[in-house]
Amino acid sequence: MHDLQSGPALLTPAQAVANLTHPDLSLRYYAAWWLGKFGRGEAGVVPALVAALEDEEDRTELGGYPLRRNAARALGRLGDRQAVPPLILCLDCPDFYVREAAAQSLGALGDSRAVPHLLPLLNGSQLVPGRPHPAQPVEAVMVALAALGVREAAPQMVLLLEHALPRVRRAAARSLYQLTQDPVYGEHLLQVLAQEPDLKARRTLLLDLGASGYLPAAEAIVAAAVENSFKFMALKSLLETHLQRHPDLSPEGVKVLGLMDRLL
C-alpha cells in the first residue's frame, strides 16, 4: 500500500507518458497502471495509452502482452471514448488477458459501438486444455453487455448458467439479473451463496450480488459467513446499482443503509 501512495510523488503525467516507451519494460508497465489511476483529463494520455495497445516489445514467455493488458485496463478507467475503436480491435488480440481487459474497459466506457463486437465472443465459452479460462473472456463480456444493457444477449447468458466454471455461472446469473430484473437470477446467486463451502468464493459471491443490484439479497449478504468489510462493500455496490435505477432513495434503499450501519 505504501508503495502505491509514494508512487505518484515520483511521476508526473508527462513523465509517465514518456515512460510508456522507456527502454526499461517494467517502467512502461508501471506507467500504464499509473496513468489509469492518475492520468484522467491530462493532455496526451489517452493517445499514448492507445499507442501502447500495439506494443510488440513487452512479451511473456507464452507470448502475452503485459503492457497492452495494463494499457487496456487504464483506458477503461479514464472514461474517454476515443479509446473505444482501438479497444474494439483488442478484442481480436491473440492474448486472452488483453481481450479480457478490453472487454472490461468497453463495458466501463459504456459505448454501444462495442456491442456487435462483444456479442460473438459469447460463443467462445469452451475450456482451453491446460488454461484456467475459457477460449474467450465470457465473464468480462457478460458483465460488459449487462452494463451496456444489451438484452438480446440474455438467451446466450442463460446457456452459460450451466457452464463448467463456477465463476462463469456466477457472472451469468449476475448479468441476467441486471438485464432482466427477474428475481429468479438473484435467487440463483443466493442459493449458490448458501451452499458455498469456501470462504474466498463466498467473498466473490457477495461482490457479485452487490454488483447485481438485487436488493432482496441485502439480508443474506449481512448474514453470510464472511468478514464485515466484504459485506459492507457488497451492500454499497448493491445500493449504487439500485440508485442508478432509482436516483431518489427508496424505502428499500434506506433499509440497506441501516444494514450498512450495523456492519461498522
Add this chain to the structure above:
Amino acid sequence: MAETSDIIQAVENADSPAALRTAVAELVAVGSPEAVSALIKALGYNNPEVASLAVEGLVRLGDLAVRPLLEQLDDYNYGARAYSFRALATIGDPQALPLFLKAAREDFAPSVRRAAARGLGCLRWEVLPATQQAPAQDQVFQTLAHLAADPEWGIRYSAVVGIEGLGSAAAHLQPAVHDLLRTMAQQDPDQVVRARAALPLTTTP
C-alpha cells in the same frame, strides 16, 4: 447444561470450524462472566461467523466485558481488534473513549477506524460526571469532523453515523452536527455517503 469451564474446554479443543462454531454458540448461550476471556479469544480465530457470535456474547455481558476487552486488545490481529471495537461500540461505555478517539484517527486498519467512529457516536454519556460530558463531546465532534474529510469513503460513511449519534446525544452540538451533515449530503464525492448524510436531515426537522 454443561459447566462453563467444560464449554471453554470444548472451544479450545475444537478440531473443525463446525465444532468451534457450536462450542462458541454454547458459550454465548450460558452468558456466564467466566466466559469473557474465552469469548475475547474467539474474536481472533479468523472465522467471521465465530467472531460475530462472540461479539454478540460480549455485548450481552455488557459492562462486565468492557475492562477485559480494553486490556486484551489484540495489537497484531486487526481483524480481532475490529471485532473488539464493535463490541465496545455497542456496549457504549465511555471508558473506551480515549481508545476510540485514537483508533479512529490512527489505526492502520480501516475496519477498526470504522468501528471506532461508530463507537464515538453511541457512548452512554450519562455515565460520565455532568461537567465532563460537554468537553468530551466537543472532542468527539472534532475527531469525527476530521474523519468526515478522510480520502476513504468507508471512513467518511462511519463518520456520518458517528456524527448523527453524537448529535442526538449532545444538544449543544446539534447546530454544528446539522451543518456538517448538510455539507456532506451535498458535497461528498461518494453518492452512498451523500445518501447516508442526507438521511437524518430528512427524518428530523
